[in-house]
Structures are given as structure tokens and as C-alpha cells.
Amino acid sequence: MDTSVITDLFDTWTDDALGWISDNGEWLFEFIRLILEGTYDGILWLLELAPFYVIAIIAGLLAWRLINPVAGFLAGVALAFCAFMGLWAETMSTLALVATATILALAVGIPIGIVAGFVQAFDRALEPALDLIQTLPPYIYLLPAIALLGYGPATALVATFIVAMPPSIRLTSLGIRMTPREFIELGQASGLSPWQMFTKIRLPFAIPSIMAGINQSLMMAFGMVVIAGIVGSGGLGETIYGAVRTLDIATSINAAIAIVILTMVLDRLTQSAAHRAKAGVR
Amino acid sequence: MNTVKEANDVLLDCQNVWKIFGAKSSAAVKAVSDRGLSKKQVLQDFDCVVGVSDASLQVRRGEIFCIMGLSGSGKSTLVRLLNRLIEPSLGKIVVKGREIAKLNAAELRDMRARNIGMVFQSVALLPYRTVLENAAFGLEVRGVPKDERNETARAALAKVGLSDWISRYPSELSGGMQQRVGLARALAADPEIILMDEPFSALDPLIRRQLQDEFRQLTKSLGKSAVFITHDLEEAIRIGDRIAIMKDGMIVQVGTAEEIVTKPADDYVAEFVAGISRIHLVKAHSVMRPVADFKTSQPHCDVDALLKASPEADIGELIDITMRSDRDAVAVVENGSIVGVVTTRGLLRGVAGMPAGAPSAA
Numbered sequence: 001m002d003t004s005v006i007t008d009l010f011d012t013w014t015d016d017a018l019g020w021i022s023d024n025g026e027w028l029f030e031f032i033r034l035i036l037e038g039t040y041d042g043i044l045w046l047l048e049l050a051p052f053y054v055i056a057i058i059a060g061l062l063a064w065r066l067i068n069p070v071a072g073f074l075a076g077v078a079l080a081f082c083a084f085m086g087l088w089a090e091t092m093s094t095l096a097l098v099a100t101a102t103i104l105a106l107a108v109g110i111p112i113g114i115v116a117g118f119v120q121a122f123d124r125a126l127e128p129a130l131d132l133i134q135t136l137p138p139y140i141y142l143l144p145a146i147a148l149l150g151y152g153p154a155t156a157l158v159a160t161f162i163v164a165m166p167p168s169i170r171l172t173s174l175g176i177r178m179t180p181r182e183f184i185e186l187g188q189a190s191g192l193s194p195w196q197m198f199t200k201i202r203l204p205f206a207i208p209s210i211m212a213g214i215n216q217s218l219m220m221a222f223g224m225v226v227i228a229g230i231v232g233s234g235g236l237g238e239t240i241y242g243a244v245r246t247l248d249i250a251t252s253i254n255a256a257i258a259i260v261i262l263t264m265v266l267d268r269l270t271q272s273a274a275h276r277a278k279a280g281v282r
Numbered sequence: 283m284n285t286v287k288e289a290n291d292v293l294l295d296c297q298n299v300w301k302i303f304g305a306k307s308s309a310a311v312k313a314v315s316d317r318g319l320s321k322k323q324v325l326q327d328f329d330c331v332v333g334v335s336d337a338s339l340q341v342r343r344g345e346i347f348c349i350m351g352l353s354g355s356g357k358s359t360l361v362r363l364l365n366r367l368i369e370p371s372l373g374k375i376v377v378k379g380r381e382i383a384k385l386n387a388a389e390l391r392d393m394r395a396r397n398i399g400m401v402f403q404s405v406a407l408l409p410y411r412t413v414l415e416n417a418a419f420g421l422e423v424r425g426v427p428k429d430e431r432n433e434t435a436r437a438a439l440a441k442v443g444l445s446d447w448i449s450r451y452p453s454e455l456s457g458g459m460q461q462r463v464g465l466a467r468a469l470a471a472d473p474e475i476i477l478m479d480e481p482f483s484a485l486d487p488l489i490r491r492q493l494q495d496e497f498r499q500l501t502k503s504l505g506k507s508a509v510f511i512t513h514d515l516e517e518a519i520r521i522g523d524r525i526a527i528m529k530d531g532m533i534v535q536v537g538t539a540e541e542i543v544t545k546p547a548d549d550y551v552a553e554f555v556a557g558i559s560r561i562h563l564v565k566a567h568s569v570m571r572p573v574a575d576f577k578t579s580q581p582h583c584d585v586d587a588l589l590k591a592s593p594e595a596d597i598g599e600l601i602d603i604t605m606r607s608d609r610d611a612v613a614v615v616e617n618g619s620i621v622g623v624v625t626t627r628g629l630l631r632g633v634a635g636m637p638a639g640a641p642s643a644a
Contacts, residue, residue, distance in 0.1 A: 190423050191393070191394035191396075
């Protein structure tokens with residue numbers, strides 16, 4: 001039997017469905033695009049408001065407060081180095097992309113994670129979906145996004161959002177489920193209402209896990225945002241993609257260094273914030 | 283509401299309570315209530331474990347009631363039945379005249395927040411809150427304004443001697459101090475009854491004794507009632523006004539420390555009390571001989587010339603008195619008249635734990 005008939009049928013069906021969605025849902029996707037690009041533009045505008053050294057100093061001070069003086073110095077110098085390579089605008093637009101996608105991913109992922117933490121059936125249903133999202137090659141998300149939202153940062157944001165969401169869902173749900181039994185008992189014996197039990201006991205105990213989820217989401221977003229250079233995301237991803245196409249090795253390495261610097265600074269900052277949360281819940 | 287005081291003012295009344303765990307527990311409960319199945323039969327026929335079996339006890343206002351049993355005896359289950367952290371399978375639990383099984387969720391929360399405090403072996407201090415915030419937790423739950431609850435919590439912490447530690451975090455405190463905070467948290471909410479679930483078991487012996495004495499003194503001075511769970515009979519004797527001994531989910535004996543030590547209900551209790559020092563438990567009235575009896579055996583002794591003690595004097599005091607006297611006997615005086623005589627032989631019998639009626643050659 002020729003199975004290609006079935007495959008062809010499935011493919012035609014998928015294409016038709018996508019075509020139908022893009023024809024009939026245009027207003028919806030236009031709306032989504034407006035929201036995504038509006039948020040992105042807003043954050044980018046904010047980041048470009050200040051000259052590079054101000055941003056570098058702010059990052060340095062944050063690292064100093066959260067980690068130690070050496071880390072503060074290194075973070076400041078490393079960010080300033082991005083500007084010296086002539087990649088400041090690209091670095092900031094990448095930061096804006098990552099920030100937008102991560103904030104949206106957390107805004108959706110944390111509430112879903114909380115519900116999954118309480119409702120075991122929902123958690124079990126969610127698990128395979130999250131596995132699927134995390135095992136599919138990230139490129140896959142770019143194609144339907146580009147069909148529906150067109151070339152530009154909105155497509156990059158949607159793909160990044162999808163990739164960044166699973167860790168925050170998983171770790172939030174885990175954190176909610178891991179409340180030590182004796183504290184649940186304390187809550188019950190003290191006469192806590194269900195809402196008080198959530199805000200006064202479960203959520204505080206889940207904070208370290210949720211913070212770890214935020215860090216993981218951020219890292220996933222960084223990974224995706226470079227790949228999204230292909231769909232015209234702007235920023236360092238597009239610089240790298242352009243350099244690869246013209247075999248401009250020097251530029252691609254510069255941009256890669258800038259990505260590494262940005263990733264490491266944000267990783268260390270959020271990681272130490274997560275550690276602090278954990279230290280609070282000893 | 284408080285116009286009609288109940289007889290003896292029973293605050294907490296637990297009547298024939300059962301707790302059966304297991305998949306077929308409802309069938310097992312039916313069998314127990316219809317046919318009066320035993321614990322063993324329930325396990326055989328229904329594969330259900332009986333946690334608490336037909337337990338009845340009453341806690342009066344101002345009383346410290348100890349429940350003593352080894353691990354697996356069902357004492358922790360029983361104490362959790364008293365504030366309905368565990369639902370009873372059968373039986374009735376009445377707190378302040380209200381049957382707690384009939385309270386709805388909001389009423390139950392209110393009763394737990396206002397009337398029944400609880401202190402845990404694990405202490406369960408919230409690690410992300412200061413000592414003061416932990417002590418104020420119960421009041422916070424009830425929606426008491428911040429200034430007011432902090433003031434109450436501060437006073438409670440002062441009572442347990444932790445005034446200097448209020449802005450510290452639990453991890454900075456020793457085990458004994460942490461348990462003091464746990465006690466302060468329960469006291470700050472001002473409940474009538476405090477359930478203590480093996481609160482001092484994890485502490486070292488010296489700190490434990492100190493906390494036992496402090497707890498008893500504090501509870502008595504504040505007029506609280508307490509149900510105190512322990513696996514340590516000496517602790518129960520030190521703290522409790524009355525003691526219930528549990529074994530295999532059943533309450534084997536209820537009584538004062540003296541009653542349990544001098545009249546153990548069965549071999550199990552007898553074995554337990556065998557190692558307990560009777561010097562401060564056995565009182566003059568249970569080792570004394572009738573005056574007439576004494577006079578016939580020792581006609582030359584002038585009873586009125588003997589040194590005197592009250593019927594509540596324990597053996598330790600009686601030994602002291604005997605040592606100060608040149609005679610071998612002490613007169614027991616109640617309301618101005620001599621009601622009996624404690625001889626050296628009687629003292630020895632009391633120390634050794636022999637029944638008072640044992641034959642004596644004298």
C-alpha cells in the first residue's frame with residue numbers, strides 16, 4: 001500500500017487549515033501582532049533611552065548587590081564591551097526581545113503552573129504537551145508563526161514565547177506540590193482559609209522553585225532568540241544570521257560574544273536572586 | 283452562652299471514637315458499629331488498620347491531660363481527631379459543647395483559630411518569617427490588625443523568655459528556642475485548649491525537663507487546658523494532671539500519675555511503670571496503716587508523740603520526716619486528727635511498689 005497518499009492528504013489538510021486560519025483570523029493575528037510589537041517597542045524604547053554606560057552601570061550595581069563586587073565590576077565591563085564592538089543597538093534589541101518573550105511566558109506559565117500544582121489531573125494532561133514542546137526542534141515554531149504574523153519581531157516573539165514557557169510551568173507546578181506536609185498541617189490546625197493557605201504557606205514555599213523556573217525560561221528564550229534571527233527578529237540573532245549568509249566570520253564571532261555576555265549577565269543575576277529566595281526558605 | 287456551666291466544666295469530650303484506615307474502611311466501620319468487631323478481626327476481614335479504637339476521654343477546664351503511648355499506639359491519630367485534622371470513623375467529639383463533626387468548613391476554621399491551638403513535634407516555624415511574625419501567625423490568620431497582633435505576640439514571646447529574639451529568623455534559634463516559639467505561637471492566639479503533639483521529644487534531656495516545667499507552669503498560670511502527647515511516661519507524670527495510657531489504638535487506663543503507678547490496670551501498664559521512681563508519686567494516704575492496727579502491733583508507742591505529715595505528703599517527704607525523728611513511724615494528720623501511721627515498712631513497700639494490703643509480719 002502506498003502510504004504517501006495518507007501523508008499527502010495530511011499535508012494538504014494542514015496547509016488548508018493554516019490557510020483558513022490566516023484568511024479568517026487575520027484580525028486576531030493583527031491584534032496579537034500589535035500587542036507583541038507594542039510591548040517590544042516599549043521595552044526597547046526604555047532601554048535606548050539611556051546611553052550604554054548607564055545600562056552597564058545599572059547592571060554592574062545589580063550584580064554587586066546580588067552577587068559580589070567582583071561580579072558587579074565584570075558585568076559592567078562586559079556590557080560596555082558590547083558597545084565597544086559597535087553592537088550596542090543590536091544587543092539592546094535582543095535584550096528587549098528576550099525580556100518581552102520571557103515576561104509573556106511567565107505571565108502565562110506561572111498561573112498555569114499554579115493550577116497544575118493543585119489539580120493533579122491537569123498536571124498529568126499537561127506533561128506530554130510540555131514534553132512535545134520541549135523536544136520538537138525550535139525551528140518548527142517559526143513556520144506557522146511566520147505564516148500567521150509575517151516577517152518581523154512578532155514572529156520571533158511568538159516562537160520564543162512558546163519555547164520559554166514550559167520550564168516556568170513545570171517548576172511552578174513542582175514548587176506548589178512540594179509544600180512540606182507539616183506546614184500544610186500547621187495551616188489546617190491554625191484555621192487557614194484555602195486562599196490563606198495558598199498565599200501564606202504554599203506560595204512562599206514555592207518561590208525558590210518558581211525563581212528557578214524564571215531563570216530557566218530566560219535561558220530558553222536566549223537560545224531561541226538567536227535562531228529567530230532567520231525570521232527578521234532584529235538584534236544579534238539577525239546580525240549572526242546575516243554574517244553566516246555572507247560568510248563574515250569576524251562579525252558573527254563579535255555578535256556571538258555579545259550574546260554570551262548578555263546571557264551570562266542575566267543568568268547570574270536571576271540565579272543569585274533564586275538562591276536568595278532559597279536561603280529565605282531554609 | 284456561658285451562663286450554664288456544665289458539670290465539672292468539661293471542655294473537650296471524646297466519646298467512643300474510632301478511626302479506621304484503609305480502602306474498605308466504611309464497610310469496616312459498619313461491621314464495628316453493628317457487630318462490635320475487634321481490631322484484629324477488622325484487619326483480617328477488611329484489610330483495614332484501626333488507628334484509634336473506641337477511645338473515650340474528657341478534658342476539663344484548666345487540666346493538663348497526657349496521652350502516653352509508644353509509636354504506633356495511635357496517640358498522634360487521636361490528637362488529630364480532637365481538632366478534626368483527621369475525620370473520625372465513628373464516635374463523637376464535643377468541644378465546648380459543640381460536636382465538631384457537625385461544623386461546616388468555616389465554623390471549623392473558626393474553632394481551630396480561636397479555641398484549639400496546636401504545637402507540633404516538627405515545630406513547623408515558617409522559615410521566611412521572623413520569630414515575631416511566626417508568633418503572630420494565628421492572629422494574622424484571624425485578621426487582627428498588625429500593631430495589635432504584634433503586641434500580643436511580643437507578650438507571648440516574653441512569657442516563654444524570648445523577648446530578645448523577636449526579629450531573628452527560626453534558623454538562627456536552637457531546637458529548644460524554636461519549640462518555645464511554637465508554644466508562644468499557640469499561646470498568642472489565646473485558645474482554651476492546646477494540643478501538644480510530642481513537642482519536646484526531639485530535644486535533649488536537660489532542655490526537655492526545663493521546657494516541661496515551664497510548660498506546666500505557664501499552662502496552669504494562664505488557666506489553659508492541654509492535651510499532651512508523649513511516648514515518655516516520666517514526661518507524662520511530670521506534666522500531666524491525668525494520664526491516659528494507649529496501646530494498639532486503645533486507651534488502656536486513665537488516671538492520675540499516682541493511680542497509674544500504684545494501681546496499673548494490666549500487665550502492659552505494670553511493665554511500663556516498673557521503672558518509675560515512686561518517691562514523688564506515692565502519697566502518705568496510700569501507704570499508711572490504720573491507727574488501731576498500729577497500736578495493736580506496737581502497744582508501747584505513743585501515737586500522739588510521733589512527728590506529723592499530711593495525707594498528701596509523698597514518700598520523699600515522709601523519708602525526710604522519719605530521718606529527723608527518733609521513731610520509725612510518722613503520724614498522718616488530716617483536719618487535726620490522726621488518720622493513720624506510716625511505718626518504715628510502709629515506706630519500703632511504697633518505694634518497691636507493693637500493694638498496700640500485702641501481708642506484713644509485724
